[in-house]
Amino acid sequence: MDLRLLSMLALLYLLAFLDRGNIGNAKIEGLRGGLHLTGPQYNWTLTIFFFSYSLFGVPSNLLLKKPRPSIWLRMIMVAWGVVMTLMGTVKNYSSLLTARFFLGLAEAGLYRGVAYYTTMCISFRDGVGNYARWHWIFVLEGIATVLVTIAAFFTLYDFPEAADFLTAEERAFVVWRLKYQGQKEGEMMVAQEKEFQLKYV
Known part of the structure; x- marks a missing residue:
């Protein structure tokens, strides 16, 4: 169960960070010149993502409990995938700004949704090894960090x-x-x- 769920959630996190950060790559490949953006306009397209991401985090968390968590996560994944795709068709500053706002809105529920979702899986370990559920949250997430760090020791290079x-x-x-x-x-x-x-x- 852990292998199946956590690998999918890790992939979602990767996609989320790629989608919110790829505007920097687009800038290198000519975004500013193609849309005739000034420096401040480009900075606003970066910043507006975090306005909607912050504002809609709590409402998204409340909505998480209305449909099932797996359905809500799928819905926001489709939403941010559509927004990201449409961002490739923008023709001017205002449409790029709007797309980035909606990308933040769509991604606002991911972090909180994943945290809630993984906590629900961990809650089934209540009493295992004489530890309560809350113990297992720290233990399992700490072990995951250590395991990834061990893997990173062999896969990260300085130069x-x-x-x-x-x-x-x-x-x-x-x-x-x-x-x-x-x-x-x-x-x-x-x-x-x-x-x-x-x-x-």
């Missing part, structure tokens, strides 16, 4: 040079790209310098 899943050619390319990508003539990038200097702060 491209140490990434043994890349070929020598791929490592050289990543190092080159970090050094020169986005560099304007005559300007130095932080990634280009190996030593720390206070001016980078």
Whole structure:
């Protein structure tokens, strides 16, 4: 049960963070120029997500108990998937701003819904090992964090040079790209310098 539920919820979290953060990638790929956005307009498109995300968190939590949690989570997943897809068709600042607002609205229920949903699964462990339900919330979530951290020890790399899943050619390319990508003539990038200097702060 844990393997099935937690793997799906982890995938949902991944998609949620990708969807809320991909506007940065879109900016790199020409969003600002394509929609003729000023700096403040772009900043508002980032910020408005958190207005609706914060405002509708509690109402979403209240609605969670009306339909079943699995139905509510599916409904908000479809809603944010549709909003995200439609965001790819926007033609101007106001429609992008509106889409980001509704993305925040749709995603507002995910975190709270998942927390409630996992707590309901954990509640069946009441009395196991002479521990009450609330004990198991901490124990199981703590164990999950430790297990992921152990996996991360073998899968996270400090530098491209140490990434043994890349070929020598791929490592050289990543190092080159970090050094020169986005560099304007005559300007130095932080990634280009190996030593720390206070001016980078």
